[in-house]
Amino acid sequence: MDTVLVADRVLVGDAGEVVEPSQPPAGVLIRDGRIAAVGTAAEVRARSVDAQELAFPGGTVLPGLVNSHVHLCGDLSREPFGTASSGDRDAIAALMRRNALSALRGGCTTVRDLGDSHGLAFTLRDAIAAGEVPGPRILAAGTPLTVPGGHCWFLGGEVEGRAAIADRIDHLAAAGADLIKVMAGGGQMTPTGPSMYSSQFDPADLAFVVERAAVHGLRVAGHAHATRTIIECVDAGVHTVEHCGWRTGPGKVELCDATAARMAEAGIAAGDTTPPQWRMLAEKIPFPEDFRLGDQLPWMRDHGVPILVGTDSGLPNAVFDRFPTSLELYTERGFDRAHVLALVTALAADTLGLADETGRVRPGLAADLLVVPGDPRDDLQALGRPQLVMARGRRFEG
Ligand SMILES: [Zn+2]
Incomplete structure (x- = not known):
């Protein structure tokens, strides 16, 4: 009917x-x-x-809204990938279904999942698409590529050398990945790995990731907090730079106009991650005196960098059903509301290659x-x- x-x-x-x-x-x-x-x-x-x-x-x-950066296998706790790295597939699958439902309840009809384990995001994506379980449309990267002992190594995506990179990407493509995620830089969730201010991959290997993904027609999302890592991602030709915080050290930010201009020129999007609890983080994270959390957003907008809005939901306290709270950062940093609405609907669909389907x-x-x-x-x-x-x-x- x-x-x-x-x-x-x-x-x-x-x-x-x-x-x-x-x-x-x-x-x-x-x-x-x-x-x-x-x-x-x-x-x-x-x-x-x-x-x-x-x-x-x-x-x-x-x-329906598009949340461009989530981890459905994250459990929101201090050790958010405890379940994901446990190997208990039933528990991981149940957690992912719950999170997907929460995102949908919060108005997100599309989410981009940028890191799971065991390829379970592919299974959930297909079950939702078939109408077997309720949930949003999922774009799934599967397990992110990382260096041995690197950021989120416990998800199972460690690679070293070209042969291993090619093999991993070929397997992800065969398993049904919608895109490839590479941990170009370090991150906070892995205290034993490289810090968020440093790069993980050799720049030539990073370029090889993009090249190999292209063989399968897949785009690449590069995880990069640090300015240097962002530049390496842009050099490598990734399609989106996740987090894209332009950090150079604790309390240090370095916005690079030339790189932003190159991103705009090449259509490389910044995959911003503003969790719903961003106000608390704005107090906690050290920034330079003349810089506030999110000040890079209007700067990137003014350079013409496409912006994807994500929440990193799944990480500690980053719930799936409060996306509008994340959007408040944008309006408080001077975006007009109509533009924010477009960013999380039509423009997100355009940037993610979904314009013929949704948005x-x-x-x-x-x-x-x-x-x-x-x-x-x-x-x-x-x-x-x-x-x-x-x-x-x-x-x-x-
Ligand atoms: Zn993430």
């Missing part, structure tokens, strides 16, 4: 594109999991004979939709009170 969603307005996804008829309300027709029509409620009703109608007076229909309320695309009270262009926190979440035309109940 068809479904018609009726609300005061439809935000298509791109900033400034809104269906707000002079004869309200607006409507969206959903058929077979896809958006079949968008227009006035009267227009879309006329396109169906047996539609079930769901009315949301005062509300807004918009595309906009447009006929032909998957019915990945959200209905929220009021107009989120006036108050982004409305996103945190969804009245309806629909993924691939399936209404989320629960």
Whole structure:
């Protein structure tokens, strides 16, 4: 049976594109999991004979949100990959299902998973796509490549030398990876490995990762906190630089204009990770006197660097269902709300290569939709009170 969603307005996804008829309300027709029509409620009703109608007076229909950096196998605790590295596949799978559900409940109809173990994100992705379990669309990188003893080595992705890199990427591709994740630099979750301020891979090996992934038509996400590592990622030709914090040491930040310009030119996106508890981190993390957490974001925007918004959910306290709280950092750093909405819908889909599938309320695309009270262009926190979440035309109940 068809479904018609009726609300005061439809935000298509791109900033400034809104269906707000002079004869309200607006409507969206959903058929077979896809958006079949968008227009006035009267227009879309006329396109169906047996539609079930769901009315949301005062509300807004918009595309489901895209969270571009999560770890579904993380358990939010201080040792977030304890379960993931335990080898207990049933426990890992159950944890991932719970987290996926939490993301969906929070309005995310697409998540990009940037690090699992045992390839279980592929299994979950396929089960969700087949309608066997509820959850968001998942883009999955599988187990990240890292150096021996390097960042997140315990997930099982250690490689050394070209042959091992090629072998690992070939296996990930065969297992169904949507992209390749490489720990180009160190990170905080692995105190025994290189620090977040240093690089892990030889730059030539990093370039080889990109080259090998390209053989399989796969893009590469490079994990890089440090300015030097970001530059090496850009040199290597990765497609996204994850975290992209431009750090050079504790309390030190070095924004490199030339590198940002190269990212803009090449379309290399910054995969920002702002967890919902960013206000607490802003107090805790040392920064230079003239720099606040997130100040790199408007700077990158002004350089034309594509920005993906993620939360690193799965890591300590970074819950999956409070994405709008992360978005507050953007508005507080001067982004306008319409731009933020586009960043987590249409622009994210464009950057992730999903524009033919999701990210906009447009006929032909998957019915990945959200209905929220009021107009989120006036108050982004409305996103945190969804009245309806629909993924691939399936209404989320629960
Ligand atoms: Zn991460």
